[in-house]
Amino acid sequence: MRALPVGERALLIEVSSGEEAQALHAELLRRRADGSFSVAEIVPAARTVLLDGVNDPARLAARLASWDIPALPTRAEGAVEIPVRYDGPDLADVAALWGVPEQDVPEIHAAAEFRVAFCGFAPGFSYLTGLPSGYDVPRRATPRTTVPAGSVALAGPYTGVYPRSSPGGWQLIGTTDAVLWDHARVPAALLAPGTRVRFVPTRHS
Numbered sequence: 490m491r492a493l494p495v496g497e498r499a500l501l502i503e504v505s506s507g508e509e510a511q512a513l514h515a516e517l518l519r520r521r522a523d524g525s526f527s528v529a530e531i532v533p534a535a536r537t538v539l540l541d542g543v544n545d546p547a548r549l550a551a552r553l554a555s556w557d558i559p560a561l562p563t564r565a566e567g568a569v570e571i572p573v574r575y576d577g578p579d580l581a582d583v584a585a586l587w588g589v590p591e592q593d594v595p596e597i598h599a600a601a602e603f604r605v606a607f608c609g610f611a612p613g614f615s616y617l618t619g620l621p622s623g624y625d626v627p628r629r630a631t632p633r634t635t636v637p638a639g640s641v642a643l644a645g646p647y648t649g650v651y652p653r654s655s656p657g658g659w660q661l662i663g664t665t666d667a668v669l670w671d672h673a674r675v676p677a678a679l680l681a682p683g684t685r686v687r688f689v690p691t692r693h694s
Contacts, residue, residue, distance in 0.1 A: 492550035500540045500549060507618060507646070510536050511606055512561050515683055526552070533607045533682045535616075561604070568602060568685035571650065573641050575599075575690060577661035579629070583643060586626050594662060595690050597624070603648060603686040608678065613652030613670025615680040620646065632658030639665045641688065648688075663688075 490513075491503040504510050514533040517540070520526055526549065529542020543549050575595035584591040603619035620643075628644045633656065636642070640651045642659035651657060652669035665688075669679050680686060 490553065492546075492553060494546050494550075495539065495541075498541065498543050498546065500543050500546045502538045502540065502553065504536055504538075507535055507606055508561070509558070510534070510538055511604060511618070511683070512558050514538050515561060516556070516558050518683065534609075535607065568687045569680065570687050570689050571641075571665050571667045572691045573599075573663040573665045573688045574692070575663040577641065577663045579660040580662055583626055583660050583662055587624060598648070598662065599688050599690050601688075603688070605680045605682050605684045605686065606647070607682055608680070610649075611652055611655060611670075613678045613680075614649055615669075615678075615682075615684075615686075617648040617680075617686055618646055619686075620648065626660050628658040629660060632656055636661065637664070639667070639669075641665055 493501045493503065495501050502513060504513060510533055514531065517531050517538065521528060521531065527544070528540045532539040532541070540549070580594055581591050584594050587594065589597065601619040601621065603617040605615040606618045608615050625646050626643050635654055636651050636657035638651055638653045640661050641663035642649050642651065642657065642661050644659040649659060650665060650667070650669055667679060670677055
């Protein structure tokens with residue numbers, strides 16, 4: 490773990506893996522909730538966590554170095570369920586990359602329990618981890634100019650759901666009617682960092 494000052498009141502914590510970043514994020518949220526320390530914003534990314542609104546960054550950095558960060562639990566109650574039709578145009582390509590029959594892709598994907606590692610790219614877009622090791626897939630060699638809203642997609646170790654129509658190079662394996670971003674909802678984003686997620690297969694309409 491490495492703590493880097495960012496301006497006068499922020500601290501960027503670098504760790505060596507996405508799993509460590511998620512565990513650190515969860516522990517920071519827990520300690521802020523129980524009053525162990527005070528910080529205005531906690532923003533996770535792939536291998537970092539940014540702490541903003543820190544009164545004494547140097548002192549907090551020293552405290553963090555002494556923390557014992559527990560590993561994330563393998564499963565937890567209260568996962569958000571997202572219904573998905575596994576009808577994506579890249580199912581066959583993903584099956585070939587995984588070395589399995591095409592009909593096995595939905596079963597493998599739906600059997601995993603995911604966690605939102607961090608958010609970005611577009612409002613409501615979350616990077617979810619949870620697929621077993623060995624199921625990483627590359628982005629498409631040629632990105633699509635338009636990916637429909639609700640597309641369930643894979644890239645690298647991540648699963649994501651496109652909250653709105655946009656260009657994209659991820660491998661599309663399904664679609665969902667779940668609304669990932671709604672200005673009229675509080676909070677507007679369906680998924681936040683740390684949220685547990687399960688994909689539930691549904692029949693094609």
